Amino acid sequence: xxxxxxxxxxxxxxxxxxxxxxxxxxxxxxxxxxxxxxxxxxxxxxxxxxxxxxxxxxxxxxxxxxxxxxxxxxxxxxxxxxxxxxxxxxxxxxxxxxxxxxxxxxxxxxxxxxxxxxxxxxxxxxxxxxxxxxxxxxxxxxxxxxxxxxxxxxxxxxxxxxxxxxxxxxxxxxxxxxxxxxxxxxxxx
Amino acid sequence: xxxxxxxxxxxxxxxxxxxxxxxxxxxxxxxxxxxxxxxxxxxxxxxxxxxxxxxxxxxxxxxxxxxxxxxxxxxxxxxxxxxxxxxxxxxxxxxxxxxxxxxxxxxxxxxxxxxxxxxxxxxxxxxxxxxxxxxxxxxxxxxxxxxxxxxxxxxxxxxxxxx
Numbered sequence: 441x442x443x444x445x446x447x448x449x450x451x452x453x454x455x456x457x458x459x460x461x462x463x464x465x466x467x468x469x470x471x472x473x474x475x476x477x478x479x480x481x482x483x484x485x486x487x488x489x490x491x492x493x494x495x496x497x498x499x500x501x502x503x504x505x506x507x508x509x510x511x512x513x514x515x516x517x518x519x520x521x522x523x524x525x526x527x528x529x530x531x532x533x534x535x536x537x538x539x540x541x542x543x544x545x546x547x548x549x550x551x552x553x554x555x556x557x558x559x560x561x562x563x564x565x566x567x568x569x570x571x572x573x574x575x576x577x578x579x580x581x582x583x584x585x586x587x588x589x590x591x592x593x594x595x596x597x598x599x600x601x602x603x604x605x606x607x608x609x610x611x612x613x614x615x616x617x618x619x620x621x622x623x624x625x626x627x628x629x
Numbered sequence: 630x631x632x633x634x635x636x637x638x639x640x641x642x643x644x645x646x647x648x649x650x651x652x653x654x655x656x657x658x659x660x661x662x663x664x665x666x667x668x669x670x671x672x673x674x675x676x677x678x679x680x681x682x683x684x685x686x687x688x689x690x691x692x693x694x695x696x697x698x699x700x701x702x703x704x705x706x707x708x709x710x711x712x713x714x715x716x717x718x719x720x721x722x723x724x725x726x727x728x729x730x731x732x733x734x735x736x737x738x739x740x741x742x743x744x745x746x747x748x749x750x751x752x753x754x755x756x757x758x759x760x761x762x763x764x765x766x767x768x769x770x771x772x773x774x775x776x777x778x779x780x781x782x783x784x785x786x787x788x789x790x791x792x
Contacts, residue, residue: 460666471661472652479651489657493664500668560649581639582646607635614638621641 449508456503463503467496470513473584474520480583481524483564491527495520510593517584518594521576528568528575559620566616574609581606 454462467474471492478491498519506515567575573595580586580594592602614621653661773781 455669458669460669463669464662464666467665468662471658471665475653475657475661476650480646485651485657488651489653489661492661496661496665497668556649559645560651563646563649582643583650610635610639610642613642614633617642617645621638621645 445509448512452503452506452508455500463500466512467499467516470516473513473517477517477520477524477579477583478527480560480564480567480579481527482530483560487527491523492520495523498523511586511590513584514580514586514590514594517580517586517590518576520584521579521594524579525572525576528564562617562620566613569616570609570612574605574612577602577605578609578613581610 448466451462451466455466474492474495475488478495479485479488482488482491495516496519499516502519506512567578570578576595577591580591586594588599588602588606591606592599595602595605597605
């Protein structure tokens with residue numbers, strides 16, 4: 441049996457040669473994380489699917505730069521976050537227009553569902569207010585679950601800088617979403 | 630005022646993010662995997678279409694070069710092996726010897742056709758061509774001797790008389 445790095449190296453080589461099955465095998469374990477990041481950014485299922493596809497296309501385009509042995513999840517998540525940044529900017533502009541038009545907000549479904557949707561919208565809005573790099577590290581930490589070393593790899597910085605960026609991002613998010621996190625605490629048994 | 634524990638903040642935020650995250654269902658995962666599988670092939674195809682016009686232009690240019698330059702080498706040997714004063718009109722007037730001339734290397738002294746070696750006969754064949762004969766055969770050179778000129782005139786006259 442091939443060691444993980446050799447297998448990954450072989451899959452990357454075959455994918456670069458045009459082997460679609462090899463590329464799918466490489467990305468399959470991470471599709472859930474990619475989708476989660478994309479959906480966080482746009483809040484729409486079909487848009488999220490398209491965003492994941494765009495992120496995969498970008499990943500494939502740059503697959504030659506990937507160094508086997510480093511975190512492929514970080515490599516992939518970095519491209520997903522890049523795509524999410526664009527989506528979030530668009531979403532923020534759209535929300536500004538909607539707020540300006542004073543349209544009544546109506547969320548269909550039971551109350552719990554409505555509250556969850558509202559919480560998701562609040563998280564999305566809070567992320568959109570962060571500076572680009574802090575937003576990226578916040579999603580990489582909280583949605584992709586990357587370590588500081590992996591975040592550093594993904595955003596092209598040192599591990600120490602990644603720690604500082606994450607700390608600042610979480611502090612800002614905590615300030616904006618304090619009521620939601622408190623709600624989380626009180627709802628826990 | 631007490632300082633908040635960053636680890637606790639992170640745990641709370643992580644719980645909030647997990648609660649508000651959307652996970653793909655089985656159908657979506659299958660769809661995404663299929664799209665991923667299609668990507669390398671699509672890249673190859675798009676690369677092909679990107680370079681296809683260049684390849685087509687290059688192929689067309691090569692085709693033109695081959696078509697223009699192609700017949701020259703094949704006709705050159707037949708002209709080269711033809712005895713002086715003999716042109717493609719020979720092939721038309723005397724179809725039997727012509728293919729042999731065109732396809733065989735330059736005839737040696739032993740196997741050359743004595744009839745074709747005769748300058749008069751050559752001239753007669755050449756005169757049969759009404760378009761290019763004059764250019765190809767023409768009268769003897771300016772520096773030809775009187776005897777050569779007379780011979781040429783006599784051969785021409787006799788051909789015209791014979792029809």
